[in-house]
Amino acid sequence: MTKVPTDISPRIRKYFGTDGIRGRVGVWPINAEFILKLGWAVGKVLARQGNGKVLIGKDTRISGYMFESVLEAGLSAAGVDTHLLGPMPTPAIAYLTRTLRAQAGIVISASHNPYYDNGIKFFSSQGLKLPDEVEIAIEEQLEQSMTTVDSAQLGKAVRVVDAPGRYIEFCKSTVSSDTHLNGLKIVVDCSNGAAYHIAPSVFRELGADVIELGTEPNGLNINLNCGAMHPELVRERVLQEKADVGIALDGDGDRVIMVDSEGHILDGDELLYIIVKHRRTIGTLKGGVVGTVMSNIGLENAFKAFDIPFVRVPVGDRHIMLELNKLQWHIGGEPSGHIICFDAITTGDGIISALQVLSAMRHQQQSLAQLKVGLRQYPQILLNIQVKENCDLSQNTRIQDLISEVENELGSTGRVLLRRSGTEPLVRLMLEGEDASHIKKLAHRLAEAVRIELALS
Secondary structure (H helix, E strand, C coil): CCCCCCCCCCCCCCCCECCEEEEECCCCCCCHHHHHHHHHHHHHHHHCCCCCEEEEEECCCCHHHHHHHHHHHHHHHCCCEEEEEEECCHHHHHHHHHHCCCCEEEEECCCCCCCCEEEEEEEECCCCECCHHHHHHHHHHHCCCCCCCCHHHCCCEEECCCHHHHHHHHHHHCCCCCCCCCCCEEEEECCCCCCCCCHHHHHHHCCCEEEEECCCCCCCCCCCCCHHHCCHHHHHHHHHHCCCEEEEECCCCCCEEEEECCCCEECHHHHHHHHHHHHHHHCCCCCCEEEECCCCHHHHHHHHHCCCCEEEECCCHHHHHHHHHHHCCCEEECCCCCEEECCCCCCCCHHHHHHHHHHHHHHHCCCHHHHCCCCCCCCEEEEEEECCCCCCHHHCHHHHHHHHHHHHHHHHHCEEEEEECCCCCEEEEEEECCCHHHHHHHHHHHHHHHHHHHCCC
């Protein structure tokens, strides 16, 4: 059994978390004043590396209009040109940053969060998350007074009108040319988010009969009782329509949860298992698989049975990508539905991941329920505990002692993970073991101790 640390905290930054900068709209730093200066700081750092352009894309939340405008203004003040993509999935922005040869891509999105949150995250020219040194340079630049270049050097802005079509064609190209979805009835829930005008077209153009959900964004309904965060909606529609499969994306389109024809909801671990097993069958699996500390023990055991190497990293697609790049492997993912097919795209991509699963269904002529046979998942309990902003789990003796007690009680057939969230003032607790009722009791015991020790004052 792979031993993992019990507390994986993000490297300390003033503004950047594990996935860019995120928070409540109107509350510092997610307000117009700060984001204007952030655009300027990014532009100044990039300008040192040479002249180029920056892409800006967003999801469908109403605050995206405001932040798109102020980012453009800040970049212009630094002398950097911007290309505006409009609403586009996060992985599409990573892809277009590479193919349009931009210096960087900026995503305005809070992913699976409600509409009243928003965030800013960045991609490098290679479509990867920004290196630590660039994030540090941006934070240092933010401490300087904002200036404006000479009028003749101001950055210009243009709109990329063919961005959706470019990405639709790319998604289709990630499966073999003999992959057709003719005869498949698919329910697709786009979470009223960034993929609303992309995902249905991809599956429909490959031949599927597509039933759309969550494709009427109004700026306020992103992730609202729909999409990957609420797959029950897709499940209900799959059963009602007698569909072959359901696909639920999140608000920025980088994660996917699926539903089989019997109404069973498949998480990221199950989808990763299906993709990897199919690649192994057809001989295209390169190396092993990268999971995270949240990946189910059952997934690790299933890969062990196939002699497939499996490595765990901290939570977050950034860590998965770094490990895949280091090992030169092609596939990794998280239970949340972030799955990275590194031979196709440099970040988690819900559409492309779903296509990989659908390709396995067609080529093996099996249903989704049949494809997941062979994976036995252990029961897991996941709890979120609200805590003080700057609490330090590693320095709390009472909590560390209790973690040790729980680990001893679970033995070799279970795991406990307690970690700070990189995006919210929460401690995330995960317990896993063979007996669901036993781990539930242990989880609530540990959660109560965390609340007492680290509760909000």
